Amino acid sequence: xxxxxxxxxxxxxxxxxxxxxxxxxxxxxxxxxxxxxxxxxxxxxxxxxxxxxxxxxxxxxxxxxxxxxxxxxxxxxxxxxxxxxxxxxxxxxxxxxxxxxxxxxxxxxxxxxxxxxxxxxxxxxxxxxxxxxxxxxxxxxxxxxxxxxxxxxxxxxxxxxxxxxxxxxxxxxxxxxxxxxxxxxxxxxxxxxxxxxxxxxxxxxxxxxxxxxxxxxxxxxxxxxxxxxxxxxxxxxxxxxxxxxxxxxxxxxxxxx
Numbered sequence: 001x002x003x004x005x006x007x008x009x010x011x012x013x014x015x016x017x018x019x020x021x022x023x024x025x026x027x028x029x030x031x032x033x034x035x036x037x038x039x040x041x042x043x044x045x046x047x048x049x050x051x052x053x054x055x056x057x058x059x060x061x062x063x064x065x066x067x068x069x070x071x072x073x074x075x076x077x078x079x080x081x082x083x084x085x086x087x088x089x090x091x092x093x094x095x096x097x098x099x100x101x102x103x104x105x106x107x108x109x110x111x112x113x114x115x116x117x118x119x120x121x122x123x124x125x126x127x128x129x130x131x132x133x134x135x136x137x138x139x140x141x142x143x144x145x146x147x148x149x150x151x152x153x154x155x156x157x158x159x160x161x162x163x164x165x166x167x168x169x170x171x172x173x174x175x176x177x178x179x180x181x182x183x184x185x186x187x188x189x190x191x192x193x194x195x196x197x198x199x200x201x202x203x204x205x206x207x208x209x210x211x212x213x214x215x216x217x218x219x220x221x222x223x224x225x226x227x228x229x230x231x232x233x234x235x236x237x238x239x240x241x242x243x244x245x246x247x248x249x250x251x252x253x254x255x256x257x
Contacts, residue, residue, distance in 0.1 A: 023110060023123035024054040033095030040123070043130040046190070046218045048103035055096045055112050055121055062089050064115045067096055074107040082108065102127045148240060148249035149182040156180055156225050167254040168230065175230035179238060181249060183222045189242040190219050194226060199235040206237045230255045 025042065026035035035054050042051050053069065068086050072079035089096040102108070104127070111122035154163035154177075161180040168177055179194075192215045197206035217224055230236070233255050240249040 020058045021121035022056045042127045050101040057094045068113040072109040150249045150251040151180045179226040191243040193241040195239040197237040
């Protein structure tokens, strides 16, 4: 057993010492190369956001003037080349920094190669759209001139709504639904406002305003979706407005316990 534990320890030491250098993603950095606000998560707006990529060379001078930075994006179970750049460094320095702007959500693998094309450090960054920002799909250069299709569905896969429905059981689904919007041409608005109304028990009017939320999106998108969770049963009406407060889509759904 001791020999087995010793082998595990040796393996762990060997694994953790593959890269003595370390990559930090940070909002800023100090003059000595100390990262400020290091993180492995980045929340972006539709137009993207930049973050510093700082390489700590473990107090060892680089002894070379150039480094290559590669960014791979995860697609399914594999990573595909996404972007790369070459940065100049002071050969006497023990740290280097560059920045990169991300405009797409996803999981990214970032690594550095030296002049000999040897990988010297690697780290992962998760990029998400910030709260209140929609995920868009299928950009189109046309301008919106018609009503927007709205569907309630279980999920969206490969830009397509799956298992559309017009009634929902809270006990079976936890009240979770996807509101899928298809304009067929570009939305031509950077803001969508969603109003959710619930029908009063006493009459037939949708008189109870349950929620009102605003979302940001890229105007060139023509499809998008919104996640929503129902807390109680009833009949609901969803209204979608553009930046001019013009109603562009409406639909109803029945929610049961």
